[in-house]
Amino acid sequence: MELVEAIILSVLAASTPLLIAATGELVTERAGVLNLGVEGMMIVGAACGFGGAWLSGSTIIGALCGIIAGALLSLIFAMMTLGLAVNQVASGLALTILGIGLSGLIGAGFVGERITPAPHLHIPGLTDIPLIGRILFGEDPFIYLSLALIVAVWWFLYRTRPGLVLRACGDNHVSAHALGYPVLRIRTFAVMFGGACAGLAGAYLPLAYTPFFIPGMTAGRGWIALALVVFASWLPGRLVIGAYLFGAVTILQLHAQGAGVGIPSQFMSALPYLATVIVLVLISRARTGGSTAPAALGTVFVPDR
């Protein structure tokens, strides 16, 4: 039973960066902007998050550094795609290339250093309940934060007026503009929220997942987060299911490698990526009655005056 508990704990930890990054991207895409730079913002968030925590000795300051770094990078993207009406796909790729380079520069001084990982919650009595105690009451704070975040995003998108306006911008920017809503400003906020989330998701990796920084440590998680948004059909609830499913695939293949099932480790490591391809195909195929994507997703909008 201890193995089951350990597996569930590690699945939750592996899913959390995916969930946080995908939550941010979901809001961005709901506003009609496709930001493919998640991987780049995550890796810079990881470098800045580790740097902040290492210099200050505080996990919270590290997390804030990651958030700010991600938001600043996404602001460049917003200026390009919203201010200058540049193609969003190409700008997102540029952001990823830039982010990978920047993270290498920033992180060069920190490689090989270690920090104290984020403390886990401990409530005497509750955390000590066998089996479910540690799973429910003994996680690191980011895991609770990620769940609170997705609930807040769901509430914002479906239960508030600004959320409705944001979705309107994503579905028909011309109508939203005609009604007098500042489409570009709303989209800028959405992009920056996505950037802040990606930065936090990246910072989670060195702050809580592995207590050190390695160049390229996001290993494609940003891209998987993008795929998760498609998998979730742009619905917050399904995002949680998707993130935990992918976390489970990642962890189970690691355990299978550890158990030595006789399959080369590289094939097991390829599983999360192959699973992403297969899931994308299945999901896209199931949607024969038209796409559920925001109608204006990825299209350039230049307001007429």
Next chain:
Amino acid sequence: MQLVLEKRAERSNTIALVSPLIAIGLTIVTMSILFVILGKNPISALIVYFIDPLTDAYSLQEIAVKASPLVMIAIGLSLCYLANAWNIGAEGQFLIGAVAGSWLAVKTQGTDAGFWVLPAMLLLGAVAGALYALIPAICKVRFGASEILTSLMLVYVADLLLDYLVRGPWRDPAGFNFPTTAEFDPVATVPILVEGGRLHLGAIITLLIVAAAAVLLGRTIKGFEIRVVGAAPRAARFGGFNANQLILLTFAVSGALAGLAGIIEVAGPVGHLQPGISPGYGFTAIIVAFLGRLNPIGILIAGLFLALTFIGGEQAQIAMKIPLDVTKVFQGILLFYVLACDSLILYRFRLVFASRQVSSGTG
């Protein structure tokens, strides 16, 4: 103050020509600031980056050697992007091409196989790259899955496959456990053009591909279809062009070129299969394609320029202890500026200082 975009009545051809130059200029200014932040003299750093590699024969050859795969891949990508198909997994197609061609090199190693080995390897590389690129294309056409995400995921898969092969079945028994195959036999190696140099046959193949692409895009119906499908999908539908077929075609061609570049790199400059055979050629080629304005001749020039930054980056690391990652930062910034300047072709930028108009509220 507010920046306003005004649509031009028609594309500005002057700006289309100078925009890459403006972008390079802006990038160099930004890089100088970055060098100052890193505590280096910006003038001498820029000289090491952009001038020094042009002054000796070895570096000039090396630029051509590095530009070769970049241009070859970027030509293929430009076809995809012109047709509005987003293949961003060229890095994976490059690796699969390298793996497929190397298979023959490893199998014929030490046998008396003749001169047919190299042509067969190149063919295998191209075919494997095309097939690998067709996976995301078919997922897109048949099931509507985003080709951006699937093609990128397959990069990681290709990387892991290569890693497995050189650590497992294909590892050189006499290689002290290093993850590499044995050096390829001479019949499985791309011939050198200049005795004692590094320039190889791949450079010639690249030039032929540039010429072929220029003819395809400028002189054939297929090239016209590709451009129309990307620029005006509705008009293309009325014209009876099959957009799905063009996605498959452009993906296959770009995969083939990336795969060919991969096997040439392995059978040429590297000489054996090992992890890390590509310093991100497949991704840098995306920048090359855009910097070259998706035009074959433009791509040739852009490829040489980005190859220069690779060589300059290596020399700057040795001479001035500037980290190699600066090259990636440089490439990312360059792509941003290129895209921003491209916006000038379609729009006029105007700063508006007047107070904001009263918005009409919720009508």
